[in-house]
Amino acid sequence: MLIGVPKEIKVHEYRVGLTPAGVRELAAHGHQIIVQTQAGVGIGISDALYEAAGAKIVPDAAEVFARAEMVIKVKEPQAVECKMLREGQVLFTYLHLAPDPEQTKGLVDSGAIAIAYETVSDGRGGLPLLAPMSEVAGRMSIQAGAHAMEKAQGGNGVLLGGVPGVAPAKVVVIGGGVVGYNAARVAVGMGADVTILDRSLPRLGWLDTIFERRLTTLYSSVDSLENEVSQADLVIGAVLVPGAAAPKLVTRAMLKTMKPGAVIVDVAIDQGGCFETSRATTHQNPTYVEEGVVHYCVANMPGGVARTSTFALTNATMPFALALADKGYRKALLDDANLREGLNVSRGKVTYKAVADTLGYAYQPAEEALKA
Structure with missing residues (x-):
């Protein structure tokens, strides 16, 4: 799978979706990774470190979104990023959709597969990808x-x-x-x-x-x-x-x-x-x-200590990113009910009930959307 990591554009957001160690892990599984230039510079991770880990550096976010099969981020996509998403493309990041109708509409309109860190569960009532930032x-x-x-x-x-x-x-x-x-x-x-x-x-x-x-x-x-x-x-x-x-x-x-x-x-x-x-x-x-x-x-409080936050977050997200890349999103989500809890939007349908109820969308269960 071709995985893309753009530079975050939210105000004073210096975290990044993958560390060089994460790039190396994905590359070891046979995946290709492209990283926007300067994506990690705010926390002391140079382009050279990403290249040494096996990533290819690209000049802008437009190329990341245009080429990647899965985009790994930290913060919710901003309006300009939502417009760059395409149908069937996987987005793996924090979303926090319930209080954000504009972002939700952008994701629904894009047709992308939007998987939210904050709703992935662990089967025991915990939220393993939210916990480190919490x-x-x-x-x-x-x-x-x-x-x-x-x-x-x-x-x-x-x-x-x-x-x-x-x-x-x-x-x-x-x-x-x-x-x-x-x-x-x-x-x-x-x-x-x-x-x-x-x-x-x-x-x-x-x-x-x-x-x-x-x-x-x-x-x-x-x-x-x-x-x-x-x-x-x-x-x-x-x-x-x-x-x-x-x-x-x-x-x-x-x-x-x-x-x-x-x-x-x-x-x-x-x-x-x-x-x-x-x-x-x-x-x-x-x-x-x-x-x-x-x-x-x-x-985005954890963005204030962006280096600590990035390493803590990628430690938690890596097993799930590997599953999505190794198996493809559909099989990975069908195989793992806890990861499937992270699916919030799929090809124009809202697949997380709390979001659908809050924002007035018709709800389609994630499993039903994946099998459609």
């Missing part, structure tokens, strides 16, 4: 939030861990999944007063045990959420409904009860955000203030 985003959320709390950044001037004789910041983490756990881990390590809310009692029990009662666990209800948010210096939104738009758990009314200069970090912004007042921002302009609260809603 780990990164969870850990980053605390350092980003701590920076935004500085007075010069518009925050309330509270030091996350406090000092002897002065109370630490109160950090509230909404959601106890991969993002929430990693956010809590960093916040606890920095000495903050941490509360984590979730609706899974087994998960809360696990968190209570793993943190050895160094944080507070609470069952998430409207009442507990309202109370905790009103007292918080920093709130991390770490809610996920796989493939679907995030629920708006924190309302504008709740936001109005927060301390002036308090900070929210909405890690769920890729799926539309879990705060009513959230709107996507970029690394170039990461924050804005609404109702006196600083909002950090960067939609």
Whole structure:
């Protein structure tokens, strides 16, 4: 199979879909790889390193999209990239379609086979291709939030861990999944007063045990959420409904009860955000203030630590990329129900139910689409 890797074009996005090690692995299986020039330069991967691994360097994205049977990316295709996709071409990347009707229409119109990293499953309720970026985003959320709390950044001037004789910041983490756990881990390590809310009692029990009662666990209800948010210096939104738009758990009314200069970090912004007042921002302009609260809603947070993120992501995606290349997308998806969960759009049909329901498309089950 001919596999193409374009340079990412989203603002301040320096990650890349394949590392040289990934190129070498695919080449060892007999596949050809073309990489757009300078695709990895932002994280210290030169064209020469890709060539040494077996890739051919091409001058622009147009050639990558025109020639490749499968395109491997990191971020969702931008409008100009959607127009370069063609019928039957495989796109393997993050998509986050539920809050993005324009991208969904672009993919449907293209006739491409769009497989989303974020909905590939592991059979145990986990999301193995989302997990590494969730780990990164969870850990980053605390350092980003701590920076935004500085007075010069518009925050309330509270030091996350406090000092002897002065109370630490109160950090509230909404959601106890991969993002929430990693956010809590960093916040606890920095000495903050941490509360984590979730609706899974087994998960809360696990968190209570793993943190050895160094944080507070609470069952998430409207009442507990309202109370905790009103007292918080920093709130991390770490809610996920796989493939679907995030629920708006924190309302504008709740936001109005927060301390002036308090900070929210909405890690769920890729799926539309879990705060009513959230709107996507970029690394170039990461924050804005609404109702006196600083909002950090960067939609590609792991792109801020692009080198770490690229290597973590490609470690996870490689087995699936190999399966798609070795078997062809149809057989690979039919053989593996977990990989098949990643199929969101196939030849003009929406094949992921949460996306179809959210955006009003007719739903065609992935298996049915593949056998059609």
